[in-house]
Amino acid sequence: MKQLTNFHRRSVGSKAANLHLMKEQGLVVPPFSVFSFDLFDQTDVLTFLQEQQEAYHTGNDTLNALSQRLQQELKAKFLQEDFTAIHDFSRHASGKHTYSVRSSANVEDDASASFAGQFSTRLFVEVDDLVEAVEETLLSLYQPSALSYYFENGISLEAVKLYVILQDMISGDLSGVYFTANPQGLLNEQLIVVGVGVGSGIVEDKVDTTMVTIHSDDQLSYFETSGTSPILTEKQQVELEDMAEKVTDIFGPRMDIEFTFLNDQLYVLQARPITKLPAEPVTILDNSNIVESYPGTTTPLTFSFIQEAYGSIFRGLAKRMLKNDTQTLQSFEPTFQNMIAQVNSRVYYQINNWYKLLHLLPFSKQIIPIWQDMLGVQATDISAITVKISRSTRLKIMGRIIKSFIQAPRSMKQLDSDFEAISEHFNQTYTREASFEELHQLFEQIKRQVLEQWDVTLINDLYAFVYTGLLKKVCPPEEVQEAIAGIEQIESMKPVFELNKIIYAIQEEQHSDYRKIIESISSELAADFIETDLHPITQDIRQFIQQFGDRAPEELKLETATFRSHPFSLIQLIQQQLELPQTAIRTDSKATITNKSRSPLVNGLKKRAMTGIKYRESSRLNRTRIYGMMRLIFITMGEQLVKENRLEQSEDVFYLTMAELFDLASHRDLSNMQTEIQKRKHKRSVDQKLPAFSRLIYAGSIFEKYPQTINQQQIVSTSQQDFQGIGCSKGVVRGQVLVVEDIQAVNVQQSYNRIIVTKMTDPGWVYLLTQAKGIIAEKGSLLSHTAIISRELGIPSVVNVQQATQQLTTGEWIEINGQTGLIKRLEDENDYS
Structure with missing residues (x-):
């Protein structure tokens, strides 16, 4: 040696x-x-x-x-x-x-x-x-x-x-592993797993561990604890992040780093590349702009509705560009169906697919930076995207887009007119007494009428983006905002002005008695008062709800309580406004309208930019009204299901997808749906505690988090039939349980094709695990041997499942999801419920 x-x-x-x-x-x-x-x-x-x-x-x-x-x-x-x-x-x-x-x-x-x-x-x-x-x-x-x-x-x-x-040998106080990318395949997420003592106690699942999740770009992190696991101090976490940055500077971005702290000194024990990450495809989710429409978490009904809407609208845009080229249209079908994604109840753009469609446009290299700028996309790098279409097809697309572009203002004006007809049809057709089937039919009518022509709003968005972008190029930055201010009759301001007129009227001396009524009205009486009172101001309130009752914070989330669905919220707003000085109530715009420029070019760009913006705002308000119609339809469907004892409360309808809801409409037996609704409610409440990350970069398929603890707040399971742990190796399998208390008493024949359930594993278990279909452990983390070996073997694993060896018995059938960490009991091997 x-x-x-x-x-x-x-x-x-x-x-x-x-x-x-x-x-x-x-x-x-x-x-x-x-x-x-x-x-x-x-x-x-x-x-x-x-x-x-x-x-x-x-x-x-x-x-x-x-x-x-x-x-x-x-x-x-x-x-x-x-x-x-x-x-x-x-x-x-x-x-x-x-x-x-x-x-x-x-x-x-x-x-x-x-x-x-x-x-x-x-x-x-x-x-x-x-x-x-x-x-x-x-x-x-x-x-x-x-x-x-x-x-x-x-x-x-x-x-x-x-x-x-x-x-x-450093006998550390705290030890762990720092993953500079989530080894399950989330590339811009970093994980720290830490426990008391030396590293062997952690990887062998002998101590409780804490997992810290970090998104550096957002400067957001959270931690999940187990048992008596330690919590890193702010100083320790900063030291670890600095250390990880130095390591990645040396070796590259995706590293697995072992460390220990002894007497406040951080030691690096070893560093290796993270293996088994898929090389491609990389899926990028970005919430730029869309977070404004769908802040926070959303329900399954909202997401299923907007996913179909986005797909239909972009399919319409592609048809506008490609006309009868059905082969190319068909090749884009997966793109249309995945314009957005939902992760932990939050909505994101699948931004790769947006870029793919934008590459169909003429001058896409010039248009994409403008599009990014207008939508506030921070990370402007674009992965290599190739759209294979012939030169003649590109020329045809160019001609069609230019024509649509020029005609955008006229098309938007026609869209506004058509929308009024749609709105009138809805108001004449909809009633709270309509049957489920009638409501479904109305939904399909409205959806078809809207989506057939709504892609023109995308052309108008492009129209507004391009002319505003050009305006930014020819005007100093400080002049651009002023240049497009004071847009006449802009729809986004109308609800404010109309409501303020109502409030101003209530404040007048001759309406003092009416003001007292408004100030004293209760939530129980609000809806009936608005519906039946004959006072002229009440009639104005009814008219306001008819026109603008769907405009509310988070208005594009179907589950949002709006003025139309919850009229007392409007009364409350009025009550609050009445406490303000009368001078605070505006009834017209205060924007400064700039004088014409000496440059005809600037005037032309300004006029077109303002036109595009004006129609963009009107389409947004119309979109809000469409969502209001859909919200009323869905709530009424929920009320019908409550009457039929198929839902516990009408708001539960929002925790169904559209497909599930319409299955109910066809009277399909979904008797277990109420249990599923409760699970979804619980999941959303957990998701709300997770930080909202602006960008998620996945190697391979998208996956969600199923945390058990967030910032030490224990989350209780919602179902005794299901168990939740930490998924460490992806895959879904069904099989019979083999509870292993003593590895010496079990051989590989017994473990063959079984799902092993145990307290913990060590390296010696690898022979048993090679025969198993999956593994569940009461202790563990992403870096435990259970996780490491199962990932290498390609079998699903779930760790940190409390009392698994007591809850599950040898011979019973279960299903485990190694990605989500969810474990389900089954009646038998044929149970697919």
Whole structure:
């Protein structure tokens, strides 16, 4: 054996090389030395390894048998090593020190194959036991799980070379792992998992852990605790974030970093790339602009409605551009269906799909930056997007878009006129006494009439964006806002002015008696008063609700209580306004209307920008009214379902999707839906506690969080049939439970095709887990061996499931979701409810 001084990756392996690089860059790394084995340079050893591998692949040997032969031979070779270097190291070592003995294989910690948990690590090794610990580390190179990993990744045995690290043992107060990307595939989310004591207690699930989730761009974080797990101080978290930034500067953005704190000193123990992240596709969700329409969380009904609306409108725009090119239209169908996404009850743009459609437009390279600027998209980088259409098709699209662009103001004026007809039809048709089927029919009529032509609003948006963008280019920044102010008859201000006229009238002396009535009216009497009172001001209030009753905060969320659906909220607003001085009540715009510029170009741009903005605002108000119509239809449907004893309360309708609601309309038996509604309500209440992140970047498919604790507030399960843990390895499986209290009493045949339920696992469980369909553990975290091994094996795992071994019994059927952490009891293997 030799002590090495050249720390090149080829000379000492990835783990040791990474430690050296971090130390050179000023990170605090416990002192360490690296040793090589002479046996890996011996021809007879390499020949033996090659022959054994060939014999295994051509014969009928098991991995266990191959492992035993390899370990027996390599142990004999190890005993022939010259241990002078180890003995010299021991003589110079302080008697106060113990050591960690770690592997540093040349195949280890690679971006495509980490070998995490495969090789032996010994902690708290006394000086006299170093040779024994080094031998154990060497022989772990040929344990069955490692051999399986080599063969799965196409690595030959003679290519594997091991070095050993002897590192000062730091008996930390707090230890953990920092993931600079969520290993489940959320690239711009960082995770810290921390527990009391040294790292082995954490990965072996022997201590409770806290997980801190960080979104650096938003400067937002939250933590989830378990049991008596520790909470990082602000100073510790800042130190860890600074450390992680330095590590990623050295190695790249997606790292798995082990650390420990001792007496307030942060030590970095090792760093490796996060493996198993999908390379593509990358899905980017962004809430720029859309968060204004759908702030906070939304219900399933709202999301299902707006998802269909966005898809239909963009499909209409594509038809406008492509006309009869059905083949190209069909190729874009997945894009239309995924213009938006919902994660933890929050709505996002699937921004890649927006860019894909924008690339169909002529001058897209010039238009996209304007679009980003107008919508406030902060991250303006665009991944490579190719839209394959012929040159002749592009020319046709250009002609059609330019024509639509020029005609946008006229088209929007016609849209306003058509909307009034739609509104009138609704007011004549809708009644609270309508049957479910009549309401469904009305819904379909309104939807069809609106969506057939609503794509023109996108053309108008583009019209407004382009001319405002051009105005910004030719005018100084300070003049642009003023240039497009004072838009005549802008719809967004009309509700304010109309309501203020009502309030102003109530404040007049001759209406003092009426004012007293308004100030004293209760929530129970408000609706009846507004509906029946004959006072002229009350008639104005009714007219206001008819025109603007859907304009309210969060108005595009169907579950929002508006003036139309909850009239007392309007009375309350009026009551509050009456407390203001009369001078605070405006009845017209105070915007400064600028004089004409001397430049005809500026005047032309200004006029067109203001026209586009005006019609954009009118379409927004019309959209609000459409949502108001839909809200009334859905609430009335809910009331009908309550009368039929199919819902507990009418507001529960918002926790159904449109498809589910219309299944109810067709009288399909969904008797378990009320239980599902309660789960969704609970989930939304949990989601509301999560921070609202502005951008989510997924490698592969989108997934949600199912936290059990947020900032130490325990979340109680809503159903005894279901259990919730932390999903660590994605996938959904159904199977029979095998409760394992003692691993020594269970063999792999018993674990075959079963879902193992246990308190915790350690590296020795890997043989049992290779036969299992899934794994549930009472303890654990994203970095526990349960999680590490299950991810490598590709089997679903859920950890941190309280009392799982007491709640579940051997032989019963369950379904586990390794991504969401949800566990469901089933009646039997055929239960698909």
